[in-house]
Amino acid sequence: MASMSHSSIALCGASASASASDHLRSSTNGVSLRTLGRAMVASTKRNNLYVTARLKKGKKFDHPWPSNPDPNVKGGVLSYLSTFKPLGDTQKPVTLDFEKPLVELEKKIVDVRKMAAETGLDFTDQIITLETKYRQALKDLYTHLTPIQRVNIARHPNRPTFLDHIHNITDKFMELHGDRAGYDDPAIVTGIGTIDGKRYMFIGHQKGRNTKENIMRNFGMPTPHGYRKALRMMYYADHHGFPIVTFIDTPGAYADLKSEELGQGEAIANNLRTMFGLKVPILSIVIGEGGSGGALAIGCANKMLMLENAVFYVASPEACAAILWNSSKAAPEAAEKLRITSRELVKLNVADGIIPEPLGGAHADPSWTSQQIKIAINENMNEFGKMSGEELLKHRMAKYRKIGVFIENAPVEPEIKVNMKRRDAVVSNSRKLEGEVEKLKEQILKAKETSSSEDQPSSEVLNEMIKKLKSEIDDEYTEAARAMGLEERLTAMRGEFSKASEEEHLVHPILIEKIEKLKEEFNTRLSEAPNYESLKSKLDMLRDFSRAKAASEAASVKNEINKRFQEAVDRPEVREKVEAIKAEVASSGASSFEELSDELKEKVLKTKGEVEAEMAGVLKSMGLELEAVKPNVAEQIFVPSENIQEKVEKLNREISEKIEEVVRAPEIKSMVELLKVENAKASQTPGDTKVSQKIETLEQQIKQKIADALSMSGLQEKQEELEKELAVAREVAAVKSEESLKEDDDDDDDDDDDGSESEKPEIINPSFA
Numbered sequence: 034m035a036s037m038s039h040s041s042i043a044l045c046g047a048s049a050s051a052s053a054s055d056h057l058r059s060s061t062n063g064v065s066l067r068t069l070g071r072a073m074v075a076s077t078k079r080n081n082l083y084v085t086a087r088l089k090k091g092k093k094f095d096h097p098w099p100s101n102p103d104p105n106v107k108g109g110v111l112s113y114l115s116t117f118k119p120l121g122d123t124q125k126p127v128t129l130d131f132e133k134p135l136v137e138l139e140k141k142i143v144d145v146r147k148m149a150a151e152t153g154l155d156f157t158d159q160i161i162t163l164e165t166k167y168r169q170a171l172k173d174l175y176t177h178l179t180p181i182q183r184v185n186i187a188r189h190p191n192r193p194t195f196l197d198h199i200h201n202i203t204d205k206f207m208e209l210h211g212d213r214a215g216y217d218d219p220a221i222v223t224g225i226g227t228i229d230g231k232r233y234m235f236i237g238h239q240k241g242r243n244t245k246e247n248i249m250r251n252f253g254m255p256t257p258h259g260y261r262k263a264l265r266m267m268y269y270a271d272h273h274g275f276p277i278v279t280f281i282d283t284p285g286a287y288a289d290l291k292s293e294e295l296g297q298g299e300a301i302a303n304n305l306r307t308m309f310g311l312k313v314p315i316l317s318i319v320i321g322e323g324g325s326g327g328a329l330a331i332g333c334a335n336k337m338l339m340l341e342n343a344v345f346y347v348a349s350p351e352a353c354a355a356i357l358w359n360s361s362k363a364a365p366e367a368a369e370k371l372r373i374t375s376r377e378l379v380k381l382n383v384a385d386g387i388i389p390e391p392l393g394g395a396h397a398d399p400s401w402t403s404q405q406i407k408i409a410i411n412e413n414m415n416e417f418g419k420m421s422g423e424e425l426l427k428h429r430m431a432k433y434r435k436i437g438v439f440i441e442n443a444p445v446e447p448e449i450k451v452n453m454k455r456r457d458a459v460v461s462n463s464r465k466l467e468g469e470v471e472k473l474k475e476q477i478l479k480a481k482e483t484s485s486s487e488d489q490p491s492s493e494v495l496n497e498m499i500k501k502l503k504s505e506i507d508d509e510y511t512e513a514a515r516a517m518g519l520e521e522r523l524t525a526m527r528g529e530f531s532k533a534s535e536e537e538h539l540v541h542p543i544l545i546e547k548i549e550k551l552k553e554e555f556n557t558r559l560s561e562a563p564n565y566e567s568l569k570s571k572l573d574m575l576r577d578f579s580r581a582k583a584a585s586e587a588a589s590v591k592n593e594i595n596k597r598f599q600e601a602v603d604r605p606e607v608r609e610k611v612e613a614i615k616a617e618v619a620s621s622g623a624s625s626f627e628e629l630s631d632e633l634k635e636k637v638l639k640t641k642g643e644v645e646a647e648m649a650g651v652l653k654s655m656g657l658e659l660e661a662v663k664p665n666v667a668e669q670i671f672v673p674s675e676n677i678q679e680k681v682e683k684l685n686r687e688i689s690e691k692i693e694e695v696v697r698a699p700e701i702k703s704m705v706e707l708l709k710v711e712n713a714k715a716s717q718t719p720g721d722t723k724v725s726q727k728i729e730t731l732e733q734q735i736k737q738k739i740a741d742a743l744s745m746s747g748l749q750e751k752q753e754e755l756e757k758e759l760a761v762a763r764e765v766a767a768v769k770s771e772e773s774l775k776e777d778d779d780d781d782d783d784d785d786d787d788g789s790e791s792e793k794p795e796i797i798n799p800s801f802a
Contacts, residue, residue, distance in 0.1 A: 117196045120242060124191045131182050135174065138167040175392045178342070180368035180377075184350060186342040186394045187322045193399040195222060195237035195280040198320065201403030202410070203228055206235070209266060218259030220251045220287070221331075223266040225275065228407060231414070234270035236263045236331055237280030240321070253321075254287040257300035260330050264304050267311060276314040276414055279331040284349065286327030301330040308333035309429060312422030316413050318388070318406060319343040319375075320395070335417060335429045337383070338409055339375040340402070341390040345383065346373040382436050495582040502575045509571060513562035519555055526551055530706070542699040545706065590655075597651040607647060614640045677762060680755055688748055695742040704735050 128136050142163045149156040178186070186192070199206055203226035210217040222239045225232060238255065241247030263279075270277050286297055308315060308331075317334035323345040339345065348356070353371060354363035378384040388405050395402040420428060514520045529544060559565060601607065614636055623629045629637065695701055708731045715724045743749060 117200075117239075124242060127190050129182075129185050129189070131174070131185075135167065135170055138163060138170060142167065171392050175394075179365065180344075180371075180374050181350060181365040183342045183374050184322070184344050184368055187344045189394060189396055191242075191396040192321055193395055193402065194242060195239045195282060195320065197242075197399055198280065198403045198406055199224075199226060199235055199237075201400055202407040203235075204230070209269075210262075212258045212261040212265055214258065214261060216256075216258040218251075218256050218262060219249055220253055220255040220283075221259035221263055223262060228410060232275050233410075233414075234266055234275040234277045235280070236266055236277065237320075238283040238328075238331075240282060251287060253283045254285060255283065255327065255330075256287050256292045257295045257297050260286075260297075260300040260304050263331050264300075264307060267304075267307060271311045271313050274313060276316070276417065277311070277334075278410060279315070279317045279334065281317060281319045281323040281328045281332050281345075282321035283324055283327045284322060285324035286330070298326075301326045304330040305333055310426070312425060314414060314417030314420070314425055315429070316410060316417070318409070319345050319384070320406075322346075322349075324349060333429070333433075335425060335432065336385040336413055338386045338388055338413075339378065339384045340388050340395060340406075341375055342394055343375055344373045345375075345378055346371055385432070495578055495585060499575065499578050499582065502571055502578065506568065506571050506575060509564055509568040512564050513559060513568060514555065516562045516564070517555070517558050519551070519558075522551060523555075530710075542703065545699060545702050548706075593655065594652070597655065598648060601647045601651050602644070604647075607644065610640050610643065677755075677758060680758075684748070684751055684755060687751075688743065691743060691746050691748060692739060695739050701735060701738055704731055704738075707731060708735070 142160060145156050145159055145163065148154075149160070193201075206224055206226035208222060208224035210223075212218070220239060221236065223234070223236045226235050227233070238253045239250050240253035241250045247253075267277060269275075286292070286301060288297070315334035317332045317337040319328070319332075319337065319339040321340075321343060323329075323332065323343070325347055328345065337345075348371070350364040350368035350371060350373075351361040353367040355361050357363070357367065372378070372381065375384060375387045379387060386409070388402075388409050390405075391398040391401055417425065511520070514523050526548060530548065559568075562568070602611075617633060617636065618629065621629060621633060623633075696705065708728065711724055711728045711731065715721065715728060718724065
């Protein structure tokens with residue numbers, strides 16, 4: 034029979050003292066409950082007596098266990114009282130940013146399978162290929178994870194929680210509640226369980242599997258009540274001799290005002306002190322993220338193991354980045370510097386072992402991960418079982434005493450000194466510069482792919498980037514010099530050189546020799562500097578951007594020249610002359626330049642000269658100088674023979690070697706160094722005519738001395754002989770080219786169906802056209 038709840042009965046009138054139950058029991062004068070149940074809301078009137086009843090529909094059974102509980106259920110019948118029950122709906126898959134390429138491959142596999150099902154065709158080979166590619170990509174990705182990627186995996190919403198692992202590894206588990214001070218914190222779960230017949234006290238942080246559970250569990254962040262509950266269970270385990278296994282998975286202790294008022298710090302400190310005095314084995318396992326003191330409060334163990342993708346830190350990467358670099362965007366760099374991954378912590382002796390995870394993380398195969406945890410617990414507890422209580426205490430103390438290295442009264446190595454004195458501003462600017470460099474590279478690559486000048490970065494942007502890179506490289510060189518112990522010598526040498534250059538005479542050869550020796554030593558030892566790779570990377574960037582700048586400027590100049598040339602050719606007087614000469618050539622009926630009359634030849638050459646003069650004027654207006662005009666196609670397509678090319682290359686090598694030999698001479702070297710100083714002065718004081726004149730004089734003197742040395746070496750005569758040989762080869766190529774052009778012209782006339790002669794002037798003299 035349906036139950037009646039929240040009933041409201043209103044009595045009024047003279048018979049108010051009558052029993053309402055009498056009226057309800059009456060089948061003739063009253064209203065039966067069956068009728069009320071059907072009508073949901075019923076009302077009757079008798080001698081000014083009104084009865085109103087409301088029924089509430091509810092579940093037939095409102096108990097935490099089913100109507101037919103299984104007495105042999107794992108964990109016992111009382112496990113039905115646990116709030117941790119299987120999820121009704123499967124968890125939604127969550128894809129991390131770095132896993133997106135894998136998702137695309139999965140989608141392709143699903144699409145191919147769907148197509149195979151719909152069409153009935155055999156796509157087995159394609160599916161196998163895609164699956165092999167997917168497995169290889171998964172392996173490559175998860176064997177080369179960065180620290181911040183491991184942080185994201187440790188925080189994955191679908192990552193198995195403490196109770197997930199407990200139910201997978203224990204034969205029976207009974208949860209114990211409360212801190213005996215008035216509250217049971219759900220963010221920490223404690224209980225007794227058995228593994229292969231052995232009893233253990235399990236204590237762990239519990240996160241939620243969905244939003245509702247996370248709110249109930251406070252996202253795995255315990256209050257002081259949670260730590261006091263854990264402390265109570267530790268005393269209980271120590272009293273009964275149960276080994277303790279703790280599972281760490283928390284971003285940190287809950288840091289709200291109420292928790293601080295209730296003594297959050299005192300509760301954590303009390304746990305730390307107590308755990309060092311317990312005479313039972315303690316094993317801690319980091320299954321997710323272990324944040325600060327909130328993790329350490331149940332983590333002072335004889336051994337601490339970590340899942341492969343777990344992290345353990347004193348401050349989260351985001352918090353560290355916000356403190357040091359004033360931006361949480363630097364979290365990837367902070368994660369790397371903090372050294373919070375399992376591998377790094379094992380090297381530092383903070384963690385004692387790594388429990389493997391399947392490819393894809395623990396959430397990819399929770400059961401397999403749990404079994405690996407079970408194996409690790411059994412192995413370590415077998416080892417601890419051979420120790421007495423005092424030996425366990427000494428073992429636990431020794432674990433924490435060996436963390437870290439202390440060196441007193443020892444000289445500090447240059448590399449360590451550099452690492453100790455890094456400037457935060459430089460690191461921050463360097464990181465910001467890396468982002469700008471990547472964006473600019475992407476823009477340049479995009480411009481190359483699209484062949485669009487609009488996408489090409491402007492010269493101003495490239496100049497700004499080159500300026501920043503030069504500043505960064507200067508800092509890197511300074512840091513390298515400091516690391517190699519050469520900073521003081523470089524500073525002293527710089528002072529001597531500046532003093533010598535101010536006196537306006539050539540630098541002494543002895544000083545130049547000192548500079549060269551120091552320079553040679555610096556270059557030899559540069560690869561030993563701790564920041565060598567960073568310096569090399571920035572030098573490569575500077576070279577790439579300098580090339581991009583040169584290409585951008587060349588493209589800009591080329592476009593401007595073409596634009597000016599077109600404007601010059603489109604001028605009415607030039608166009609009239611060109612069209613007139615074209616018409617005369619067409620009317621003459623000549624098939625080659627040689628067949629034209631002398632008068633017409635002279636007109637063609639004159640018009641050509643005028644057009645070239647216009648072009649030269651355009652170049653001159655742009656500050657450029659016309660060196661030469663190639664007279665025909667033969668000049669453009671001329672390729673010297675291999676013998677001549679070898680001679681040219683040999684002569685170039687000899688000239689380069691001679692120039693290097695001349696420049697290494699002390700006199701020339703001192704002039705070059707002085708020229709560098711004067712150029713530096715000119716950049717600081719632009720418009721100084723005295724400095725400009727001095728620079729011009731020095732440049733002329735250096736050029737003259739190099740020219741004199743080359744003329745005395747006999748290289749000039751070799752160059753003249755080679756030029757003559759090249760001229761003869763060009764003439765031969767020109768004759769052959771003209772003959773081939775004539776043959777091509779005859780072929781074109783035979784194949785031309787429309788009889789048009791408009792192309793003849795261009796064929797007669799391609800350069801003029």
